[in-house]
Amino acid sequence: MLSNIIKFGIPILAVIIWASVFTVDERQKAILFKFGEILRSDYEPGLHFKMPVINNVRKFDQRILTIDQQPERFLTAEKKDLIVDSFVKWRIVAVEEYFKTTQGDEELAGRLLYQNINNGLRDEFGKRTVQEVIAGDRTEIMKIMTAEATDKAKTLGIEVIDVRIKKIDLPARVSDSVYRRMRAERERVARDFRSKGAEAAERIRADADRQRSIILAEAYRDSEIVRGEGDAKATNIYAQAFSKDEDFFRFHRSVNAYKNNFSTADDIILLEPDSEYFRYFSESGGQ
Numbered sequence: 143m144l145s146n147i148i149k150f151g152i153p154i155l156a157v158i159i160w161a162s163v164f165t166v167d168e169r170q171k172a173i174l175f176k177f178g179e180i181l182r183s184d185y186e187p188g189l190h191f192k193m194p195v196i197n198n199v200r201k202f203d204q205r206i207l208t209i210d211q212q213p214e215r216f217l218t219a220e221k222k223d224l225i226v227d228s229f230v231k232w233r234i235v236a237v238e239e240y241f242k243t244t245q246g247d248e249e250l251a252g253r254l255l256y257q258n259i260n261n262g263l264r265d266e267f268g269k270r271t272v273q274e275v276i277a278g279d280r281t282e283i284m285k286i287m288t289a290e291a292t293d294k295a296k297t298l299g300i301e302v303i304d305v306r307i308k309k310i311d312l313p314a315r316v317s318d319s320v321y322r323r324m325r326a327e328r329e330r331v332a333r334d335f336r337s338k339g340a341e342a343a344e345r346i347r348a349d350a351d352r353q354r355s356i357i358l359a360e361a362y363r364d365s366e367i368v369r370g371e372g373d374a375k376a377t378n379i380y381a382q383a384f385s386k387d388e389d390f391f392r393f394h395r396s397v398n399a400y401k402n403n404f405s406t407a408d409d410i411i412l413l414e415p416d417s418e419y420f421r422y423f424s425e426s427g428g429q
Contacts, residue, residue, distance in 0.1 A: 166186070171237040183238040209252040209256060211228070211252075217264075219270055225313060231305075239298065258291055259287060
C-alpha cells in the first residue's frame with residue numbers, strides 16, 4: 143500500500159509543484175491572472191509561485207522591439223507626394239496597461255503606435271517643402287516625432303525609444319520628371335564646363351605659341367650675336383697672324399687653293415702663265 147502511494151504520489155506531487163511555480167527572465171515582464179482577472183504584474187526576475195488551475199501567467203518581452211511598417215505616402219506644404227519609409231523602436235514599460243489596451247498582441251500594439259506616428263509625420267511633412275524635408279529638416283522631424291510618440295504611447299504602456307526615417311522617395315512618375323530635369327541641368331553644366339575648357343585651351347595654346355615665337359626669336363638673336371662676335375674674333379686673330387708673316391700666309395692660302403682646285407686628275411683650269419695664281423709655281427720652278 144505504502145509503495146503504491148509512493149509510486150503514484152511522487153509523480154503527482156512533482157506535477158503539482160511544476161504547475162505551481164514559474165520563472166521570470168530578466169528580459170521579461172509577467173502578469174498573474176486568476177480566471178482571466180489580473181492579480182499582479184510587478185514580478186522581479188526569478189522563481190515565483192502560483193495556484194495551479196486557478197492562476198495562469200503570461201510573459202512579455204521587455205527588450206527594445208522594432209516595428210518596420212510599409213512605406214507611407216505624405217503630402218508636403220507644396221501638395222507634392224513623398225513616399226516615406228520609417229521605423230520605430232519601443233519597449234513595454236507598464237505591462238498591465240499594455241495588456242489592457244492591446245491584449246498583449248504585439249502586432250496590434252504596433253498598429254496603434256504607428257497610427258499616432260503616421261498622423262504626426264503627416265502633420266510635420268505638411269508644414270515643410272520638399273527641399274526642407276530632404277535638405278535638412280529630417281533630423282528635426284525625427285526628434286519631434288520621438289517626443290510626440292512617447293507622450294501618446296504612455297496610454298499603451300509603451301515607451302518609444304526612437305523614430306527613424308530610413309528613406310524618402312518621390313513617386314515613380316514624379317521621380318522620372320525630376321531625374322529628367324536633373325539630367326538636363328547636369329548636361330547644361332557639362333556643356334558650360336566644356337566651353338570654358340575649350341576657351342581656356344585656346345588661350346593657353348595661343349600663349350604657348352607666342353612664347354615659342356619669342357623664345358625662337360631671342361635664340362636666333364643671341365646666336366647671331368655670338369656668331370658675329372666669333373667672326374669678329376676670328377677676323378681679328380687672322381689679321382694679327384697675317385701681319386706677323388704676310389708671305390707665309392699668302393703661300394698657305396695659295397696652297398689651300400691649289401688643293402681645292404686640283405683635288406682630282408681631271409681638274410683643269412685655264413689661266414695665263416704669268417697669272418698671280420701661279421706665282422708660287424713659278425717661284426718654285428725658278429729656284
